[in-house]
Amino acid sequence: MQLVALQINAQADWLQNRAQIATLLQRLPVERPCLVLLPENFACMGAPHDYQQLAEPLGSGRVQRQLSEWAKEFGIWLVAGSLPTLLPQQNRVHTTSLVFNPQGELAGFYHKLHLFDVDVADARGRYRESDAFMAGHETCVVASPFGGLGLSICYDVRFPELYKRLRQQGADVLLVPAAFTKVTGQAHWLPLLQARAIENQCYVVAANQCGSHDGNRETWGHSVIIDPWGEILAQQGYQPGLIAASLDRQKIEHIRNTMPVQLHARLTPVWRE
16 A cells, blocks of 8 residues: 655646646556545645635536546545635635545545644745635544545644544544645654654655745645654655655554553543534
C-alpha cells in the first residue's frame, strides 16, 4: 500500500495548477492500492474573489470532474486537499477536502473546521481565512483499503482534540493538506505533525504548498509522511515534487497493542459542536 503526497506551487490560475499536478501524477509509484494527497488550495492560491469564482457545488463542476478523471485514469484514491465549495443559496463557501476512490466516485468530504485568522511576521502579515470561507462543523473518517482516513486541513493540525476524535472514529491514516506559511512552518510544521502521529498512533500524510504565491504569501513546503511511531518515512524539500512511502498495517497494530494509549486515556478531550 503506497502513501503519496504531492507538493506544488499553486497560483490563482486553475489551468496552471492543473498542469503542475498532471505532471507529478505521471511519476506515481506503480504499486496499488495507492493514496495520493494534494495540498490545501491546490486549485487556487489567490484572493477571496478568486476562491468565489472557482467555487463549485459539492459533487459537480470542472475541477471535481478532473479529480474524478484522474482517480480513474491512475487507479488511485485521490484526496483533493481543499477546494472552495458553494453553500446552497448562500454567497459564502466552505474550504473542503474531497476523497475520490479509484472508480472516480466521491467517497467522502470534510469542510475545514478551524479557519486561519492570525497575524504572522512575514510579508503578508495578516491572514483572515474567514473573509473567504465559512467554517465546517463535522469531522469525517472515510473507509478505505488503507484503513480509516481521517480528514483535516492545515490549521486544524494545531488542535489535537480533532485528531483524538478522528482516532476514536476509526482513523488509521491522518491526512493534512496544507498551505503552511514559511514562518510558521519553519517553527512548528514538523513537531506538530509528529505529535499528531505519535499521540494517535496513526500514519500522517501531509502535503504542503511551497514557494511564493499571489498576495505576498510564501509557503514552507517540506511535505512529509510519518509512521505511527513518529519516524519520518519521506520528506520533500522546498521545491515542488512527490514523495511516497509504504503503509504497514501490522506496524499500526503492533504499536497500538504494545502501548494501548487510547485504552489508558483518562480524560476526554473537550469538544465544542
